[in-house]
Amino acid sequence: xxxxxxxxRQRDAKSKGHFETYQVKDISEGTSFLEMMDILNEQLIGxxxxxxxxxxxxxxNQSGPVSFDHDCREGICGACSLYINGRAHGPESGVTTCQLxxxxxxxxxxxxxxxxxxxxxxxxxxxxxxxxxxxxxxQAGGFISVNTGGVPDANAIPIPKKxxxxxxxxxxxxxxxxxxxxxxxxxxxxxxxxxxxxxALLPQGKVEGARRAKAMxxxxxxxxxxxxxxxxxxxxxxxxxxxxxxxxxxxxxxxxAKFKD
Amino acid sequence: MTELISKVPxxxxxxxWSKHKADIKVVSPANKRKMEIIVIGTGLxxxxxxxxxGELGYNVKVFCISDSPxxxxxxxxxxxxxxxxxxxxxxxxxxxxxxxxIKGGDYRSREANVYRLAEVSNNIIDQCVAQGVPFAxxxxxxxxxxxxxxxxxxxxxxxxxQTGQQLLLGAYAALNRAVSKGQVKSYPRHEMLDLVIINxxxxxxxxxxxxxxxxxxxxxxxxxxASGGYGNTYFLSTNAMNSNGSxxxxxxxxxxxxxxxxxxxIHPTCIPIHxxxxxxxxxxxxxxxxxxxxxxxxxxxxxxxxxxGKIKGSQIPEEDRDYYLERRYPAFGNLVPRDVASRAAKERxxxxxxxxxxxxxxxxxxxxxxxxxxxxxxxxxxxxxxDMYKEITDVDPHDEPMMxxxxxxxxxxxxxxxxxxMTTIPGLYxxxxxxxxxxxxxxxxxxxxxxxxxxxYFILPYTIGDYLAGKFKEPKTDTNAPEFEAAEKAVQAKIxxxxxxxxxxxxxxxxxxxxxxxWEYVGMARNEAGLxxxxxxxxxxxxxxxxxxxxxxxxxxxxxxxxxxxxxxxFLEIGELMARDALNRNESCGxxxxxEMQTEEGETxxxxxxxxxxxxxxxxxxxxxxxxxxxxxxxxxxxxxxxNYKD
Numbered sequence: 086x087x088x089x090x091x092x093x094r095q096r097d098a099k100s101k102g103h104f105e106t107y108q109v110k111d112i113s114e115g116t117s118f119l120e121m122m123d124i125l126n127e128q129l130i131g132x133x134x135x136x137x138x139x140x141x142x143x144x145x146n147q148s149g150p151v152s153f154d155h156d157c158r159e160g161i162c163g164a165c166s167l168y169i170n171g172r173a174h175g176p177e178s179g180v181t182t183c184q185l186x187x188x189x190x191x192x193x194x195x196x197x198x199x200x201x202x203x204x205x206x207x208x209x210x211x212x213x214x215x216x217x218x219x220x221x222x223x224q225a226g227g228f229i230s231v232n233t234g235g236v237p238d239a240n241a242i243p244i245p246k247k248x249x250x251x252x253x254x255x256x257x258x259x260x261x262x263x264x265x266x267x268x269x270x271x272x273x274x275x276x277x278x279x280x281x282x283x284x285a286l287l288p289q290g291k292v293e294g295a296r297r298a299k300a301m302x303x304x305x306x307x308x309x310x311x312x313x314x315x316x317x318x319x320x321x322x323x324x325x326x327x328x329x330x331x332x333x334x335x336x337x338x339x340x341x342a343k344f345k346d
Numbered sequence: 347m348t349e350l351i352s353k354v355p356x357x358x359x360x361x362x363w364s365k366h367k368a369d370i371k372v373v374s375p376a377n378k379r380k381m382e383i384i385v386i387g388t389g390l391x392x393x394x395x396x397x398x399x400g401e402l403g404y405n406v407k408v409f410c411i412s413d414s415p416x417x418x419x420x421x422x423x424x425x426x427x428x429x430x431x432x433x434x435x436x437x438x439x440x441x442x443x444x445x446x447x448i449k450g451g452d453y454r455s456r457e458a459n460v461y462r463l464a465e466v467s468n469n470i471i472d473q474c475v476a477q478g479v480p481f482a483x484x485x486x487x488x489x490x491x492x493x494x495x496x497x498x499x500x501x502x503x504x505x506x507x508q509t510g511q512q513l514l515l516g517a518y519a520a521l522n523r524a525v526s527k528g529q530v531k532s533y534p535r536h537e538m539l540d541l542v543i544i545n546x547x548x549x550x551x552x553x554x555x556x557x558x559x560x561x562x563x564x565x566x567x568x569x570x571x572a573s574g575g576y577g578n579t580y581f582l583s584t585n586a587m588n589s590n591g592s593x594x595x596x597x598x599x600x601x602x603x604x605x606x607x608x609x610x611x612i613h614p615t616c617i618p619i620h621x622x623x624x625x626x627x628x629x630x631x632x633x634x635x636x637x638x639x640x641x642x643x644x645x646x647x648x649x650x651x652x653x654x655g656k657i658k659g660s661q662i663p664e665e666d667r668d669y670y671l672e673r674r675y676p677a678f679g680n681l682v683p684r685d686v687a688s689r690a691a692k693e694r695x696x697x698x699x700x701x702x703x704x705x706x707x708x709x710x711x712x713x714x715x716x717x718x719x720x721x722x723x724x725x726x727x728x729x730x731x732x733d734m735y736k737e738i739t740d741v742d743p744h745d746e747p748m749m750x751x752x753x754x755x756x757x758x759x760x761x762x763x764x765x766x767x768m769t770t771i772p773g774l775y776x777x778x779x780x781x782x783x784x785x786x787x788x789x790x791x792x793x794x795x796x797x798x799x800x801x802x803y804f805i806l807p808y809t810i811g812d813y814l815a816g817k818f819k820e821p822k823t824d825t826n827a828p829e830f831e832a833a834e835k836a837v838q839a840k841i842x843x844x845x846x847x848x849x850x851x852x853x854x855x856x857x858x859x860x861x862x863x864x865w866e867y868v869g870m871a872r873n874e875a876g877l878x879x880x881x882x883x884x885x886x887x888x889x890x891x892x893x894x895x896x897x898x899x900x901x902x903x904x905x906x907x908x909x910x911x912x913x914x915x916x917f918l919e920i921g922e923l924m925a926r927d928a929l930n931r932n933e934s935c936g937x938x939x940x941x942e943m944q945t946e947e948g949e950t951x952x953x954x955x956x957x958x959x960x961x962x963x964x965x966x967x968x969x970x971x972x973x974x975x976x977x978x979x980x981x982x983x984x985x986x987x988x989x990n991y992k993d
Contacts, residue, residue, distance in 0.1 A: 097903065115620045115739075123625055123854070130852050130898045130907070149898045152906055154413060156586040158626050160734065161511055162417040184737050209557055210904040217534065220414050224526045228519035229478045233398040233803045234469070236476035240433060243487025253480040253505055256512060260416055283480065290478045 086112045086187055089195040090125065094148050095208050098215075102208065104197075105148060114188035118175065119155050119165060121187055126150035153212040158183040160324065163259030166266075167212055168199040173263035173322040181261060181324040201266035205273060205310045216262050218308045219276060226300035227280040229290050248286045255283035257325040264319035264327075270311030275319040277301050278335035279327050285338055295342030302339055350603070350962055350977040353764040354458040359983045360440075363462045366765070367808055371815035378403035381814055382566040382822060384551055386538050386593050388415030390510070390517055390795055391778025392572030394802030397520035399570075400529030402807055404814075407564055408521065409536045409553060411588055411909075416518045419574060419586040420798060423510025424631035424731065426492060426502035427474075427795040429467040434491050438499040440464045447793060448984045450496040450683050451758070451786025452936035452952065454606070456960070457981055458765060459783045466804040467796050471503055473803055477516040481505050492727075493636055494791040496683040496991075502792045507631050507730045513795055517802070536562070537909065538593045539837045541569065541600045541774065542829050548774035549823045552833045554841075556909060559902040561837055563830045565823030567814055568773045570806065571597060572798075575757035575779040577610065579917045579924065580869075581861025583754035584616060584629040590913040591920050594761050594780050602769040603962035603975060605762035605782035607920070608928035611789055611937045612870050613755030614640075614687035617738055618707040627753040628738060630710070631731055632791040635680045637715035637724065638748070640687070642699040642708050644668045652701045659701060659709050659747040670694055678991040685788045685937045685950075686991060688752035692870050693948060695751070702749050711747035752870060756794060758785040758937065759927070762962040762977070766809035767801060770962075775810060777801035782960065787936020841901055844911050849894030853911045856891050860884065860914070860921055868925050873941040877929040881922055888918040923963060923972065930974060933957045954986060 087110045095102030109125050116124070129150050156164040165182040169175035175185045190196060198212065206214040256279070264275035281298050284290030290297075306312075313332060320329045355366040373381070381404050385396040388410040396408040410418060430443040444464040448455060471489070475481065481503050482490040491500040505512035524530040535556040542550040542565075550565035576591030577583040598604045615630045643649045644666050651657045670690055672679045682690075691708045694700070701707050716724050721744065725732065732743045739749070761769045761776035763783055768775050778798040785793065824830075867880035891914070899905040933953035934943040943951040960977040 113621055113623065116623055117625070117738075120623055120625045124623060127852055127854060130896065133898055134850055134852075134896050150907060152904060156412060156417055156588050157419060157422045158587060159422050159628055161422050161508065162412070162419070162586060163414075164412060164417050179733075180737060184734070186738070186740075188740065213904065215557075216413055220416075220522070220532070220534070223519070224522040226526075228523040229476065230523060231473075231476045231520075232401045233394070233473060233520070233807065236472045239431070239471045239475040239481075240488050242475075244483055245487055246483045246485050249480050249483040249487075252478075253482075253512070256480050256505075256515060257508065259511075260414065284478050287478050287480065289476055 086114065086192040088112065088190065091195060091197045092151055093199045094151070094211055097210055098207055112187050114186070116187045117158070117183060118169070118185040118187065119158060119183050122151065122153060151212060152210045155183060160184040161259060163261040166201050166214065166261055168201060168266065170197050173267045174324050178321070179324060179326055181259065201262050203262070203266045203271045205265055205271060205308055206262055218310070219260050219262065219273070221308060222273065222277060222301055222304045223280065225304035226297040229284060230293060242288050244287060252283045252286040255279045255286070255327060255331050258327055259325060261324065263322045263324060265310060267318045267322040268311065269316060269318065270314055272313045273305050273310040274313035274332050274335070275323060275327060275329065277305050278331040281338055282331035282334040285334060294338050295345060298335060298338035299342045350762065350975055351764065352456060352977055353766060354456065355765070359458070359461050362458050363465055370809065370812035372811045373815050373818060375403050377818035379405070380818060381405065382407065383568050383570060383810070384564055384566040385409070385570045385572060386551070387418065387572035387574060387780070388518070388521065389418035389420035389572060389574055389778060390514055390798030391780070391802045392418070393514065393517035393521045394799050395570055395572060395777060395806050396530050397517060397524045398803050398807045399810070400524035403529070406524070406530040407533060407566065408530055409533045409538060411535065411537045411556065413534055415521060415532060415534060416514065418514065419589050420514045420795065421511045422586065423795055424507045424629065425494065425633040426504035426509045426792040427470065427513060428494065428501050428790070428792040429471045429503060429796065430464055430501060431468055431471060433489060434500045436499045438501050442499065443467060443501065445984060446497050447784070447790055448786070449989055450790040451788055452950070452989060453786065453954070453958070453981065453986050454609070454935055454979065455786030456783050456979065457984060462805065463784050463797060463800050466800045469804055470796060470799045474513055474516050477519060479505065479512045479516040492633055493681060495632055495635060495681045495687065496790040504633065507633070507728065510795055513799065517799070538573070538596070539912065540596050540833045542833045543600055543771065544823070544827060544829045547772045550825060550830065552830070552837050557904055559905060561834055563825040563834060565825045565830070567817050567820065567823065568775065568810060571761065571774065571776045571780050572778050572802065573780050575760065576917070576920050577754045577757050579860065579921045580754040580864045581857050582619065582624065582627050582865070584613060584627050587626060590916070592913050592916040594776070595916040595920055597761060597769065597771065597774060599965050600771065601965065602771045602774060603762040603964050604759070604923060605960050605962045606759035606927065607924045607963065608868070608931060608938050609758035609787050609936060610754055610924070611684055611756040611758060612688040612752045614684055614691055614752050615710060615750045616753035617735065618702055618704065618749055618751040628734070629753070629755060630735060630748065630750060632684070634710060634728060634731060637719070637727065638680065638710040638712050639669055639714060640671050640680055640708055640710050641667045641669045642694045642701060646698055649699045649701060653703055653705055655703065659711070660745065675991040677993050682991045683788055683790060688870060689939060691752055707749040707751045709747035710750045712743055713747070716744065756789055758782065758787065758789055762960065766812060767806055768809070768813065773813060775806060777806055787938055841908065841912070844895070844897050844915070845901055845908065847893065847895050847897070849896050851894050852896060853907060853914050856887065856895060857914045857917065859887055860918055863887070864921050864924070868921070868928055871939050871941050872928050874929065877925050880925040884918060884922045884925065891915065891918055926972070927961055927963065930961060931957055952988070
């Protein structure tokens with residue numbers, strides 16, 4: 086398969102970015118999207134080494150390889166983060182970019198590749214953004230306050246299977262940032278809700294539920310993420326199918342906390 | 347040859363750890379506040395250690411190469427975590443978990459360490475539940491278990507097929523809490539490039555800030571290495587793309603002994619290789635072997651038709667299927683340990699029975715499980731794994747058997763540590779996959795998570811106090827010391843050298859070539875001639891790398907090519923040491939299979955008389971042969987026997 090790639094290039098956070106167009110050829114259907122990016126980069130580096138000998142028709146303009154975040158390539162670490170043809174993690178639903186395969190694209194088509202675009206995630210280079218804000222939100226309260234040691238036996242508190250399962254659904258969040266990147270308001274509500282809801286569903290997390298919800302929402306606001314206006318775009322693009330029902334639970338937790346104040 | 351002192355306490359096995367804890371020193375809360383500890387890595391080991399040390403009152407700095415601590419590769423562990431809770435009433439116990447682990451490791455791990463691991467395993471489950479880890483539960487609300495390879499009891503706790511993720515999010519949450527309280531400072535996108543030693547003790551690191559390319563210095567009273575394994579030496583592995591052995595390797599080059607480097611685990615259930623553009627291999631959890639049955643055709647002509655794509659696995663009738671694990675190992679069947687299952691797959695494929703176009707794949711079939719349990723139950727257990735498989739291969743495992751083949755997955759070898767988890771460099775500790783101590787020649791499934799968290803939550807926070815108790819009068823480490831200056835200069839010089847080669851081959855090209863050599867000669871089956879050849883080939887490749895690599899981009903900026911180049915430079919050296927160690931170990935044990943040493947049935951043949959030791963290698967300088975040191979392994983309590991999974 087052959088593709089024309091329009092890739093966002095940006096030298097660093099302060100520079101102005103632009104699109105560059107490249108060609109990649111002879112990509113097999115079973116190649117993953119990020120492997121296709123690897124192939125592109127090998128070509129771009131090759132052209133730098135020797136523009137004639139390595140010419141594969143890629144026609145890079147000497148910007149060098151494209152930087153992009155990636156790590157596990159199994160859809161679980163949450164590092165990969167591309168906006169592909171205007172959608173977070175590309176055209177498939179329920180997968181991260183690393184689990185997207187080229188057989189999902191039409192041979193000969195043009196693919197546009199951009200970084201997350203959100204106020205909360207400034208660009209570091211090319212397609213790499215800074216998602217440190219998500220760490221900060223979790224540091225504000227996304228935990229249960231227990232020290233190592235001195236905890237009860239694991240089977241001391243029975244938890245209804247339904248609650249444990251629902252808590253697990255929310256805990257599947259990989260922290261990739263697709264929700265905030267997709268939201269027209271740049272809201273990180275689904276990310277915050279997933280954590281708040283996962284812990285609120287468990288008796289051990291319920292104890293400080295109100296404090297957690299308030300602290301995390303306040304931190305999200307402070308870091309420049311927008312407000313939730315229930316467009317549900319986040320749910321559509323979440324690679325782990327986390328639903329907005331968790332936002333409803335977050336709102337409940339948050340309002341209860343505010344009433345108590 | 348010096349004999350290494352393991353510092354294993356005297357006394358009965360079950361009292362060693364309690365006695366040791368009572369004997370070692372502790373640091374008072376007031377003095378803990380004056381002390382600094384550096385932790386490298388934020389996987390299960392690093393995150394749990396950093397959080398626990400922070401809670402104790404130490405000032406902790408934690409470093410990871412990813413943009414967030416949550417992305418460490420522990421997150422990808424699927425199947426589960428072992429503990430000797432005996433919640434299933436199937437006669438499990440600390441002793442049984444200990445024994446299974448020692449036996450699974452083919453009697454090449456340290457007895458006292460393994461017992462301690464089994465002993466603290468139960469605390470880990472309690473801790474994780476308290477943190478809000480949503481383990482699978484039964485309708486009564488209590489925790490559920492599943493079985494794993496190498497065990498005849500159900501002791502594996504799990505959270506769907508995402509157990510590593512959930513445990514790591516638990517440890518990461520504890521870490522976040524410690525950060526919020528100011529006990530830990532987190533440095534994401536930072537890569538340790540050297541260890542700084544002052545007066546023979548580990549006192550800090552040189553790190554590269556990956557965001558802006560700046561070289562930075564960090565000082566401490568002790569350094570904890572939790573940087574994982576070196577499986578990516580093989581290029582293709584189930585490790586994450588950025589997983590690397592460089593932090594541990596710098597410590598080795600600064601004097602820490604590297605133990606049993608040849609012990610690498612090859613996981614039997616990975617998705618087969620599809621082509622030469624592939625970047626990594628995807629694991630299918632071992633838990634699938636609970637209900638999936640592994641087979642190849644009985645008839646060569648059927649295998650041939652499968653290889654040519656003329657028929658599908660589901661078309662082969664029951665009587666023509668060879669469930670070779672059930673046939674060869676009736677007592678454990680599909681649940682034999684990983685090394686045994688991997689070699690058995692290789693044996694069948696080498697004999698021509700492979701089931702895909704490359705001839706390097708076997709079937710893992712859920713037909714019977716779906717019949718027995720129903721689709722819903724099977725989906726509840728393995729749904730996300732089935733989805734992942736379908737996404738990658740475009741084949742639905744409900745209809746057609748999965749295809750699997752072994753791939754490099756984990757490295758049992760690592761920095762040599764004593765019972766306190768301290769390396770041969772005072773003040774430098776190694777935990778989790780980065781050390782060598784608990785898994786011997788082969789790690790059992792669901793035990794890596796257990797070891798990472800055991801070390802980080804319950805062992806290191808105690809043992810490090812014994813070392814630091816003597817140090818509280820020492821002032822904070824001065825990063826302007828000449829040792830820091832020299833280390834930083836050396837790092838910068840190495841980077842400049844790499845950038846200035848401007849050769850003709852890309853970093854990835856070298857890494858792939860190394861991977862081919864490693865898989866061919868230092869892979870699932872090894873022999874003397876092949877290992878000698880591997881050493882020659884790797885040395886030649888290393889020479890070429892340092893004269894012909896092209897590293898794109900610039901130094902003082904974000905540069906992923908430079909990151910890779912620094913890691914590949916080390917993989918080239920790690921690969922050579924692995925081959926050397928494999929050559930020295932003229933026996934077959936666990937994941938290390940020397941073709942010269944096998945039984946008539948093709949099983950591993952250990953040589954307990956000559957090789958019942960830990961091989962710890964000491965760096966002797968660039969292009970010099972490393973020196974071998976031995977720690978004899980004594981089994982006072984476990985009965986050493988040939989591993990038998992047949993009856």
